[in-house]
Amino acid sequence: MPLSATRLALVSVLGLPLLLPPVLAQQPDAAVAAPEGSQAPVSPRSQALPLAPDVKGERPRVNPKLVPAAATELPQPLDGLAAPAPLALPVRPEQVTIQQLRPLTLAQVETLAEVNNPNLKAIASQVDQAQSNLRAQIAQWYPNIDLDAGSAFPRFSAGANRTTRRAPQFNEDGTPVRDADGNIVTRRRSDTVNGDRWDAGVALSARWGLIDPRRNPTIAAARDQFERAKYQYVIALRDLRLQAAQAYFDLQQADDQVRIGQESVRASLVSLRDSRARFQAGVATKLEVLEAETQLARDQQLLTSALAAQSVTRRALASLLDLPQTVTPTAQDPSRVLGVWQPSLQESIVAAFAFREELDQIVLDISIANSQANAALADVQPFLNIFTTLAASWADGDTTSDEIISRGNFDFSIGMGASWRLFDGGAAQAQARRNRQLAEENTFRFSQRRDAIRFDVEESFYELEKNNRNITTTAREVISARESLRLARLRFQAGVTTQREVVDNQRDLTQAEVRFSNAITDYNKRLAELRRRTGLDEIIACPARTLPAVKPVGVSDIPVEPARLLPACEAANPGPV
16 A cells, blocks of 8 residues: 555544644644734634534435436437346346347447346345335324124024023912812923024224324334435435446446457467478577467467456356346447646545535434434333224123014213333333434444545545556557567568567567556546545546557656656647657
């Protein structure tokens, strides 16, 4: 890691101020000494930075106008690249056989990622879940109305009651019959009562919490969780755009490596052909032929590795875009510098602080923890409910042996109920204290994330400058290596040098082209990172250019001394020096 990056990492971990002198960094409360009679010094603490809740609000909200919406439908040229069904699973080899190589531009790759990527869809589903949870919590403001008819709706009862009793006997004149002792003569008599019966009943009740201390903080926490889920979707969307751009740059680099490998193999074949011709003519040795064959083998190995990396990179992009199983993407645009970053480092840092949704999320985490603390305290506060009940029942059936009785009942009630947990062993206070401590933890998480965001921007900015310089140096290196190889071949054909010089210059050219390709790819990646990490898009685009095939005049006479940093567009095409 470069020294500057190491210092930035140390400052980010320790949380030290970057812009203060060393004395003030060690003693932040100390005042700067001033000459006698001058104005009193100002303590660094008096120049305190504004707090995030004052800048972003205690409950930040996503502003749809500031967030570019994700694409939801594929345009006409990309109709056939829709993602397969989420639960689709190939079962035959022909279902995963690549049948189409589809060239794509960077804009098309970003569109496909937004429409097809399954992870983004899953996070969008989490937003819907948070919205449903918020709607469920808001329902606490509405009364609960219940309809209960479970006991009889209707109910049929079947049965019979048989009653046996002794009844006196009567004469024809109506007097009871008596025996010899004068006792009334009785006989056994059985009566059967049919018990078939229909019942029906229904009860309608309503209950509403007039005073519910838990309701408001619970709804507030759910609303903040919904906003946090929306921020998470925005973060995932922007990260996905960055991943798609970086994957496309990797694919361009892989294509460039294949091109370099192919050119190296062709150059080695030419060298091998020349060395064999000179060997057959008796003006070269077998050693020169072997050196040419060795270089050809190296270049073939380079090409083989480049082809494998190209295939892997293509399939990695296909996985990110969730393309059909029979389609493999390719890069339609060649590798080139996208443009020049305009904002300064300080402007980029301040823009990142205002742009990054991660900071808004942590502010919402603090609000959520405080709302949950208030909800915990509500368990030991009084609750007051209003309720009303309306009930009706009806019955129809045989109750005696000689009559059928039907009856109905109607009941209405209204009232209030209260509850208050007077003692819970301190559980509510402990739970509330835990949530307050969680809110305090999130304040430190905010500070940690703030420092990490600044470090990310500074790292990308310095890496961008480094790659800008690398483009300049590697571009000149490629031009010099090309000319050196041309001269070496002329010298070899004239018989004034050996095959070893040609092989060495050819290897130098291959390595220079690889470094040049890597510098452009790394530059574009850092440019995409700065876009993502700052939210700025102030980039001056430059047209595609290629390296000239002529040698710069006086390139070998340039002293090795610090050079002015050229814009990347000029660095990719330096021209004569």
